[in-house]
Amino acid sequence: MGGPAADNLIGLRVLVSAASPRLVDRVWQGVRELGADVVVVDLHSLPDQIGEGVEVLVVDRASPDWLRSTARAVEQRPLLRPLLIGDVVGPDEFLAAVSAGIVGFCPRNATVGAIERSICSIAESGVAIPRAFAKPLVDLARRGRMVRTAVGDVAITDREWETLQLLVQRRSTSEIAESLFVSEGTVRSHASTLMKKLGAADRDDLVALVLRGQADPPS
Template sequence: MIRVIVVDDQTLVRQGIRSLLDLTDDIEVVGEADDGMAALAAIEEHAPDVVLLDLRMPRHDGIWVLRALRERADDSPPVLVLTTFDNDTLVLDAMRAGACGYLLKDVTLERLTRAIRVLADGGTLISPSITDRLLRAVRRRRPADDDLPAIQRLTEREVEVLRLVAEGYSNREIAQALFLAEGTVKNHVSTMLLKLGARDRTNAVLRALHANILD
């Protein structure tokens, strides 16, 4: 079972998501929280595999939660941002703070469960539409001076893998798409992160967006 915590300040939203996920055989909601402080406490108590996180909440919001998790140990669970706020700056801030995926609340159950499974499997979920929004937001900010040289150190295969990472593919899906062993893909991802000096897959995608290789 994939253990999930739902963080949202609206009770009906939390209950709705729980009811929908109860329809699945492999996903279980093990906890809920209505603000950032409660979210950290619930994560500590339940050790979920994935956190569904709203961004706009009273007191401590979703960005605060992401930054707090980033400062913790490396075993912090992956976070899927689930929000009604379709805002370029929020998307970018959430990704910079460590979110592994971003969906709007009008998403279908099928797409939501797929996203949860991708994150639980170690992947990211950045759909093409969200990638476009990130690209526009990144271009409005000054890129890091060392992004381009880092990108240029990537091999052609590593760039292929990075493009699929940006589209939300898990290692298993990348292996299937490129006809590679999953272990080979893991090696490519590790080398890619090392070359880019990226702390995780999302940060690697942001660096690629800076260098305009995901157009």
């Protein structure tokens, strides 16, 4: 996904809306020791303030017109990686946020540490999805509203869907095996099959693929 290592954000610009001074302070506290450059921006004139490389945009859901402004910025700068801070209201808003290009989510009351981990996750793998969002995310995919592949429709078994849901939650091979009452070898087999079917390079790419499919559903 092309980002710095999770424990080293040197060279990464983290953009934060000037309309949220408390959020600016929390983000700065979270990533300052990792070398990230925190830049305060105006969300409404954002495209003029975005660079050419990979950047994380921290979006405050309380900001006016956050959804439209984020979608416009992502359209103009495809390497932008938005992280939404705020409580998502229902599945429709979650769907709209992902469709706008948002790749990470943190609740309104997220700690400094949680924001830091989300930014590191986006920098490392391109996404930051809380476990609470994993099931609805995969359920939407299962209904054909999200996952898309370069070779068209593919058949995904029920057990593969169960495995995908746990992979999205960042569960380890042993944890998935325990949850599904199967061997670790079976989990690896399901994961390998999913990566081949969906055209993913690795497990992190599976999560990113689900998000990309959500933003660009099959016709």
